[in-house]
Amino acid sequence: MESFIRTDDLSMTGGSPIIGAPLGGIVYQGIGEYAGHLDTELGVVDDSWGEFRFVRGKERQVFWTRNVWLEPFRLEFGSISEAAAALRSVQRNWAPSLFTQFRRGELIKAKLPPITDKPRSFPWLVPDAPMGAWTLLDEHTLIGSARCASPFPGGIVEFTEDKEGPPSRAYLKVQEALVRARTFPKPGERCIDAGATPGGWTWVLAGLGARVTAIDRASLDERVLAMDGVEYLKHDAFTLAPEELGPTDWLFSDVICYPERLYAWIERWLSSGLCRNFICTLKMQGEPDWETIRRFAAIQGSTVVHLCANKHELTWIRIGK
Ligand SMILES: C[S@@+](CC[C@H](N)C(=O)[O-])C[C@H]1O[C@@H](n2cnc3c(N)ncnc32)[C@H](O)[C@@H]1O
Structure with a gap:
């Protein structure tokens, strides 16, 4: 199994170190019941995994997306520790969005710095530190991106609900x-x-x-x-x-x-x-x-x-x- 490659020549990557092989395009994450709207917006795609759509070339303007992965790469890895070490070598924050390989994904997640997915209390100032995203395609293949459009882990945020104060959930x-x-x-x-x-x-x-x-x-x-x-x-x-x-x-x-x-x-x-x-x-x-x-x-x-x-x-x- 090929081990991960890390590039430290930042001039090649627009500022962030990369691991694995760049996909040369953008990954768009669909939104459950509205995934069809993303497919309409994108038209023909180059690849598709679960709720993710990959399109070669520059970022397209789409609206019906949970998150956009701006610098996606493919990482072939041998062990759980190897996958986690590769991600950690780039930055602290990585959130999984798994659609398969759930158990293996959880084991990789456990070896990464913790990220809170608890509901936030409002108002909350989102930290500036980049929030990376990753998923698994199979036992030895990870797709990820250190830079994403959404600042929230996996594009998801929840707020602590107040069931008494506000008169509606809006x-x-x-x-x-x-x-x-x-x-x-x-x-x-x-x-x-x-x-x-x-x-x-x-x-x-x-x-x-x-x-x-x-x-x-x-x-x-x-x-x-x-x-x-x-x-x-x-x-x-x-x-x-x-x-x-x-x-x-x-x-x-x-x-x-x-x-x-x-x-x-x-x-x-x-x-x-x-x-x-x-x-x-x-x-x-x-x-x-x-x-x-x-x-x-x-x-x-x-x-x-x-x-x-x-x-x-x-x-x-x-x-x-
Ligand atoms: C989804 S509700 C708003 C919920 C509200 N934001 C909240 O947090 O409780 C939509 C509201 O739009 C109002 N509405 C519809 N047409 C309107 C108009 N032309 N001018 C003002 N209000 C209108 C309706 O009366 C309804 O109360």
């Missing part, structure tokens, strides 16, 4: 989006929360000490309404012009609507210059609205991601300077 989406954005509304900053009812997102934002204007056609939960800094507007959010609502530090939207309706409103906000930071859910009905998703992603400084807490929806995040 609050988990805004928590995850803010953690991904690596920034949070500061005490005293103004947030507009469109489609706020029953009030999970407003509960999170007011909990951070922000002032929140919650807008919805349906009534807000009374306990949320009573929180410091919360005001409520019973209104169709999209018929309110940015100039009527006034300057705000953050605009949040979890409105159930066609993405293009939201896009039209967001365009008005962007051209008004009245808001810097945006976190909005793009809700899909049936086939994703690919054109509008791409238009959101093309807005300067944007990312469109599928959060662990998202269902058939994506989240558009744009943090201004």
Whole structure:
């Protein structure tokens, strides 16, 4: 069995040492029941293992992915210790995403520095240290990548649930989006929360000490309404012009609507210059609205991601300077 090769000539690898043989492409990890959307986005793929799709060449823009492996390599290894030593020689953090060879994978994991997969309490600042990913194809073949798009182990993050405070579980989406954005509304900053009812997102934002204007056609939960800094507007959010609502530090939207309706409103906000930071859910009905998703992603400084807490929806995040 070939033992691992480590390259320390960093000029060859764009900055990170590599082990094994570079695949010369990108690995995309699908998301359970939405894996079909990733297949639609990628079209023809060069290889496929479990939920992973490998495509040669440069990174493609895809949205329905749990994680993207940016520098994938194939490592042929003899023993469990050899596989673990190879990974450790590159960096500390490596998280497995196994779809086969579970027992062997667990044994390799046990020889790597521990990574917490316990639920996180919010707010949480994700460390900058790279989070690598790996899986096993068979007893002696590992595919991995030291650099990945997601900062979370295996692309997965969970937050400690509060079953009493928030009036809906939707609050988990805004928590995850803010953690991904690596920034949070500061005490005293103004947030507009469109489609706020029953009030999970407003509960999170007011909990951070922000002032929140919650807008919805349906009534807000009374306990949320009573929180410091919360005001409520019973209104169709999209018929309110940015100039009527006034300057705000953050605009949040979890409105159930066609993405293009939201896009039209967001365009008005962007051209008004009245808001810097945006976190909005793009809700899909049936086939994703690919054109509008791409238009959101093309807005300067944007990312469109599928959060662990998202269902058939994506989240558009744009943090201004
Ligand atoms: C998924 S729920 C929002 C959940 C909320 N983010 C939370 O954390 O509790 C979607 C909300 O959008 C509201 N909605 C739908 N169309 C709207 C519109 N045009 N303007 C304002 N709210 C709207 C609905 O009344 C509903 O309360």
